[in-house]
Amino acid sequence: MKKVFFISFLVLIIKTYAQTSDSAWFVNNYTKKEVYIPMRDGVKLFTTIYAPKNATQKNPILMTRTPYSCAPYGEKNYSAFWNSPRMYFMKENYIYVQQDVRGRWMSEGVFEDIRPYQPNKKEKETDEASDTYDTIDWLVKNIQDNNGNVGVFGISYPGFYSTMAALSNHPALKAVSPQAPVTEWFLGDDFHHNGAFMLMDGFAFYSGFGKPRPFPTTVGPKGFDFPTKDNYEFYLRTGALPNFTRLMGDTIRFWKDLMNHPTYDSWWKARDARANVQSISPSIATLIVGGLYDAEDCFGAWNLYKSIEQKTKNNNKIVMGPWYHGQWARSDGKTLGNIQWGSNTSEWYGKNIELPFFNYYLKQKGSIDHIQEATIFFSGSNEWKHLPKWPADNISYESYALRKGGYLSKAVPLMAPLSSWSEYTSDPAKPVPYTEDVHFGRTREYMTDDQRFAARRPDVLVFQTEVLENDLTLAGPVVADLMVALSGTDADFVVKLIDVFPDNFTYEKENGYIMNGYQMLVRGEVMRGKFRNSFEKPEPFVPNKPTRVKYSLPDVAHTFKKGHKLMIQVQSTWFPLVDRNPQQFMDIYQAKDSDFKKASIRIYHNDSRIVLPVLK
CATH class of the missing domain: 3.40.50.1820 (Alpha/Beta hydrolase fold, catalytic domain)
Structure with missing residues (x-):
């Protein structure tokens, strides 16, 4: 020693x-x-x-x-x-x-x-x-x-x-x-992803950065004085977005802009x-x-x-x-x-x-x-x-079906469309956390965090391949192509691409975390359902009507090694990373606490696919 x-x-x-x-x-x-x-x-x-x-x-x-x-x-x-x-x-x-x-x-x-x-x-x-x-x-x-x-x-x-x-x-x-x-800032960076508001980053950042500076100064602004360091608790307790606007006060111009431009209008495009x-x-x-x-x-x-x-x-x-x-x-x-x-x-x-x-x-x-x-x-x-280019020329886009029993496979069995589904209840009062830790600021490590905590929740669907017999290398955008039905008129869809490590996996130099069976987040992305056809003109869902939701996740460059598994998780909350959807079609920036409702979400097997950019 x-x-x-x-x-x-x-x-x-x-x-x-x-x-x-x-x-x-x-x-x-x-x-x-x-x-x-x-x-x-x-x-x-x-x-x-x-x-x-x-x-x-x-x-x-x-x-x-x-x-x-x-x-x-x-x-x-x-x-x-x-x-x-x-x-x-x-x-x-x-x-x-x-x-x-x-x-x-x-x-x-x-x-x-x-x-x-x-x-x-x-x-x-x-x-x-x-x-x-x-x-x-x-x-x-x-x-x-x-x-x-x-x-x-x-x-x-x-x-x-x-x-x-x-x-x-x-x-x-x-x-x-x-x-x-x-x-x-509406489609993919910082404060919105596919029209969904990234609540934690938006509020924590602009409560300090957005404060007006009337004259040149070397003294920086102070941010919001959070009453608790448990961010999940704070954001859930605060509730609907107008409550955050009241906490923000009347002086922060860009927060007002965020709240007043709820669609991909000319203001955002400029x-x-x-x-x-x-x-x-x-x-x-x-x-x-x-x-x-x-x-x-x-x-x-x-x-x-x-x-x-x-x-x-x-x-x-x-x-x-x-x-x-x-x-x-x-x-x-x-x-x-x-x-x-x-x-x-x-x-x-x-x-x-x-x-x-x-x-x-x-x-x-x-x-x-x-x-x-x-x-x-x-x-x-x-x-x-x-x-020599990106995405590379030698890419094959391969569809993997979400199958009954939690399987993920290229082999799509012949069966009647819409005949089988998995279902979960999305409850805005108990949203799925984006990480299992209790913490104050948004972590940067969540991008590769272990997803086992989420896989154990009833409001997260899990689909995975068999153990891979060969390396599988992805190089480009991943497309989530879901056939869904919901009891409400709006919902978010979060798709996560995950690398499941073998049960006997260890690093040569251990880091203190149990890596056996680790579920590494490779890419996750949210889609606000009402923007599924247009970011300019949102549309409500027809309750219980099968509807396609298709969107791209940011590009991936990752090899799933032989002996690993590829997993897909699907959920409808990712909190407090993303603001909660009331699961009713409305201007969410003006929602009241009473507007948030539970929704039953169906994901249809075989009609729902994940398209992977496989590098040959």
Whole structure:
């Protein structure tokens, strides 16, 4: 025991020394300057510039625009880049720039969430693309010893600003990397999935982030003071969405917008970051980066890449690793929750993809010949695949039927349609939790959590294959094609794709969790039933009438290993991740507590299929 303690203590000393050494190197080799950069309409944006003291050569500019603050403020206070996997940019003498976007923190102006791009701006009209253009223009003209090449990257909301940067088309802008990018907030990112409101993220985030900032400040807003740390209890006790609106108060503009735009109307469509990507210049290279298990913006990375690929002729590539939201820039990416990936995936990505990409376009250094169109980590087999396109050409879409007795099989027996079904009662008063833990904030690990707790509930249907005799690799979108009937006029449908581990499964290095028979969530997605035919024009269900509900889950890159099973779970609540459906056709944002009703849900066997993208 003493030997183990000594080794652990020695490792801690080494890590601390390394961080202290990097910290000293950064402070000794970089200067920090804070400036206000004027926009075309006179508004000034607060900008922090970290520049290398070594002026023996001209260096490129790498920029992030953020609503989350350029802190720490003050030219003597340095950001702790030495704790980031991205320290390699500093060792390459990049000029690194951070900017508070319009209306946030120390910048002037008025902030607008996901401000729409204006393709036909006049005179002093602005959007995030023009703010980026004006910033780049100032930087290349005023920063000493820059080489005239600029790159932009950012994660999450800064990923949205990166997409807007690409639309600026400034001639100095050579490379842009939207990472885990906010892309579409009604169909798949952050606050809605297929029209279903992601309650926990929406309320917890906007109760702080959405508070108005009347003047520039270095002090951030405080969020809601939750009366209990048990989030399932809090959200269930609070009840219908108008109750959350009362708790939110009258000052948070975007919460009002969320409540006042219950369908996919023109307001939402104007805020789709994909809407104008055809305007990206062919001279700007794009690298879309995301996490296979990103709880916030999994939709955005896959679908922004596909949209740019379809609409532009620029050099566009995608990287998807086995990461939670932004994990590649903040930790080693060796694990997620109970699941192990077998290597330092973040370091591999940084050294082999991100740094070479920017070095090539901004410094004319090295080569990117090794970076394929799609660099995708396949969980399960825990390997990177380098593909010429995504989805790959060698995909076969195979239908697996949900069968009587809880079986899942490609072999669809001949029998009369609608003759057999499984049924459950969906009770909004006792919704299915999205994870078995009692906790406060929404977890990021739920994306790979063990689903055995859910399989044991009577309001969750379970279908699974026999033990697989060969590896089964999926590479692309999974389609849920359900034939349903319900006693009410609306309901949600949650489909979960699950990898069932063998009963004797263990990791070489145990993590303390019982992995025998683990039911790993590979992908889960919700569909608000009333949007089954149109997100613009919702339709009620006819009670007890068999009705098709078909939708796509975000893309999957996963190998179900020989000896495992493939499982599908179907349910109608996923709480408090997703708000509860009253199971009556109505504007849920205006629902009363008395509107929530139990509903009987039927899933018809054989008429309900899961379509899997099988890689050959």
